Amino acid sequence: MQIEWYIILSIALFCIGVAGALTRRNAIIVFMCIELMLNSVNLLLVAFSKMHLGDAVPIAMSAINAQIFVFFIMIVAAAEVSVGLAIIVMMYRNTKSIDINFLNRLKN
Amino acid sequence: MATTQILFWFLSALAVAGAIGVISCKNPLYGVLWLIIVFFAISGHYVLMNAQFLAIVNIIVYAGAIMVLFTFVVMFIDLNEHPEIPKNIYIKISGLIASLCLMIVLVAALSHSPANKIEMRFGTDVGLIKYLGRTLFNDYVVPFEISSVLFLSAMIGAVIIGKKEKELKA
Numbered sequence: 001m002q003i004e005w006y007i008i009l010s011i012a013l014f015c016i017g018v019a020g021a022l023t024r025r026n027a028i029i030v031f032m033c034i035e036l037m038l039n040s041v042n043l044l045l046v047a048f049s050k051m052h053l054g055d056a057v058p059i060a061m062s063a064i065n066a067q068i069f070v071f072f073i074m075i076v077a078a079a080e081v082s083v084g085l086a087i088i089v090m091m092y093r094n095t096k097s098i099d100i101n102f103l104n105r106l107k108n
Numbered sequence: 109m110a111t112t113q114i115l116f117w118f119l120s121a122l123a124v125a126g127a128i129g130v131i132s133c134k135n136p137l138y139g140v141l142w143l144i145i146v147f148f149a150i151s152g153h154y155v156l157m158n159a160q161f162l163a164i165v166n167i168i169v170y171a172g173a174i175m176v177l178f179t180f181v182v183m184f185i186d187l188n189e190h191p192e193i194p195k196n197i198y199i200k201i202s203g204l205i206a207s208l209c210l211m212i213v214l215v216a217a218l219s220h221s222p223a224n225k226i227e228m229r230f231g232t233d234v235g236l237i238k239y240l241g242r243t244l245f246n247d248y249v250v251p252f253e254i255s256s257v258l259f260l261s262a263m264i265g266a267v268i269i270g271k272k273e274k275e276l277k278a
Binding site: 001002003004005006007008009011012013014015016017018019020022023024026028029031032033035036039042043046047049050051063064065067068070071072074075076077078079080081082083085086087088089090092093098 | 113131223251266270
């Protein structure tokens, strides 16, 4: 399997996430699209960790570092989701809606 | 090798179909279910690439914990009371065009790269828990401990934000 197919798959998932974040107004769906983008980047990092690097770079070390990065991205995403969903619940409690267009009253 | 390619195309089609389902669903609850399908497809990719530890962590953390949180919030919020107001069609089309342009730019940049024909090596066993754990607890101990502080602060922050306003003022 060549690396470019995994790159194209990651690009497709990322761009679908961008499209969802730009076109939807439901805050929960926008948040899920952000999770989708994070996951496409994780997939790309894991794919790069399995790349044949030749003999110049010690393969095991660089590959393990890539997978540790993915692990930390998952940790940060879990923390981010808990705070973000709390913000969405607070927003629903205050405005009785989760439409992100209601948030622009912050600028006044 | 043929089996690997068939599995790759099947999982890729599943992931892309699930992603399109996420952004096109009417009800956020169905979006959550589509997203779970995407996460399982990505975990399948990890297993295919011989990264078992990340596959298991992906299923436990994403498809397990995070999606349960999303489901709780979706059920907590009564959306039938306030349905999504249909958006201006021009904004929708321009968003789609913008993301398509991003995709075209990225694919064009990829096609000029000399390194995109590199064969991947699935057989290397760097994804096993043995090696990952050794690196995590030797070279990355400090970030690992800092992440526990991050979780603590996220937990406290979520509790404080989720509190009722009256309790905050008191």
